[in-house]
Amino acid sequence: MKIVADENLAFTEYFFADFGEIQQAAGRTLTQADVQDAEALLVRSVTKVNTQLIENSSIKFVGSATIGTDHLDIAALEKHHIAWSNAAGCNAQAVAEYVITALLYLQPNLIDKNEKFTLGIIGLGNVGSRLAFMAKLLGWNVIGCDPFVNRETIQQVELEELLKTADAISIHVPLTKIGKYPTFHLINTEALAQMKPEAILINSARGPVVEESALITDFQTTKRPVVLDVFEHEPEISAELLNLIGLVTPHIAGYSLEGKARGTQMIYDAFCKTFNFSANKQFETQLPVCEQYFQNQDLKQALKQHLNKIYDIARDDSNLRACLKEGKVDQQAFDYLRKTYPLRREWAAHGGPQA
Template sequence: MQDKPLKIIADENLALTDYFFADLADIEYRAGRGIQASDVHHANALLVRSVTKVTPALLEGSAVEFVGSATIGTDHIDLTGLAVANIEVSHAPGCNAQAVAEYVVTAILTLQPEKIHAGRDFCLGIVGLGNVGSRLAMLAQRLGWRVIGTDPNVQLPDVENLNFAQVLAQSDAISIHVPLTRTGIHATYHLFNADTFAQMKPDCFLINSARGEVVSEQALLDDIAKTRRLVVLDVFEHEPVISQNLLDHLALATPHIAGYSLEGKARGTQMIYQAFCQHFNLDAPKQFESQLADMPELFNSDQPLQTQLLALLPQLYDIRADDQALRAGLNTEGMVDATHFDYLRKTYPLRREWAAYGDQVL
């Protein structure tokens, strides 16, 4: 280790930061959305989430040589610019995949509980078959649903791999799990637009827990006005700015917390801890599991998931409570207050993944 302690600037909402890093470096915490160049000037490392835009300008003149983002995506980081500046970037792909998959299934069954017994008569379309999409596919198949998916870069052996248009046309529900990209033949910015919605069944409901700008908000509002489509949003095109008009048209809305399980957040911090230690040539013996409390056994391993899940959902995750908490932030101008949105995320009571209660996750 260096003669002088390393210095870290960290988003205050990261999980288990002290456990993983306190004996390795001096840590200063900041609100992620407000991190500025003056904050990082003397830091050796910056640890963030998706709300911090990390650019060469933010780090220019600083001692930062490592950026760790406890997130599955990197669209908030100028990867090219940081590479030119010889700054290592690490993130946490797949860290909260199980949490997001459980969120999606919870949303579906909260709105349409009868689907638990629909079997292959219910078709779930997954757009994006990476870490999250593939995890969701496995969970949906455990419920006996037909699962179709589309991804230009991934083919899953146990999923019907179709093109985008086929998924749009055949799905009874569509869940989005793509990164936000603005260029190239497979750009995802406004992937869901007026043309896309026109290709979907009117009663196909939509869940977006990926990135807000993948869905055109205006096209979505126009479509809901025509079809009365059920829509669940955890992310928003103009986040954290959310209008009452949009909320009034949504079946469920949550404050970007689909992946906010204790396991998911802890796993994300552990992944950047391991990369941090490798970068600075330090040992990395710690595991997040040692920090998690034991939970009661709720699942019966002798029964299939679909025979017990509905009864357990109220104990596992009350998604309507998150919806109500977000709507409670509407101000007199008909907008969700941005500070309220960030407060909900900062103070979110991290839920536990189903495996903590005895579910036999594949």
């Protein structure tokens, strides 16, 4: 069996080498010729899996080691009788920890604010619900908005109330353009006008959920603290935008070793089910032991002392800004940052809590 895999997938050899030849490739530039004689295709969100890619190929299975599916043309896959799987929730813990790290980087005093600080979470799926749990461990007040789920442990409000009330807003929704609740440009001029001028905005979901032009205009009057891990026109990111944003990272919010490994594990399990193979491998066996920063320490005290050792988010910010060339981020440099990213470990690996 021939398996074509994105070169940035974690533990591909461990999970898939027993099944045949693995051909690794750059996911953003995959063509129909690259996958024509493959039976399985393993991708991330940078690969558009559509009719043009899969037509007249031997593909029987597509696995995406990502939480989203907007890069998959599911109708086309089903039309060609190709089984598919994504990895919903694989990096949810990593993204939740990213958001908390970003908030504490921008405003370290938040760690002692307790219920005086209100975090608003838009989207209460795998990531949003985990973020709510972790935020409550810090004593923060949490409100959430999601028309599709009802979380008994989270105070849910309408979007307008969340926008007006929250001291920080973190977005965790898929990218959709149709239906009753589309998320494309969900955060636009009107939404930004409803927010407190000083409220922090964090987008680690999908870039086009936030309208870039509206964000730039808003910043000119509010100087709002903003964290962006994703961008509307990614990988084309303008110097104008980067120069306004307080914290920027190269689409790596979910890039923990556990998250990456868990994502590959999930598509491995689906692959085995599709081809009737025995799934007998576990990613945990491949993870090295970490220093235990949280042992015998209060959570807040441990974070004050060790958070920068667990995840130096400022390094990611400076590395992305260093990719600016002739007024915008260089695409090859952006992709190289992601390809060579030193995967951080989740708090649990250091003896800390997880949702």
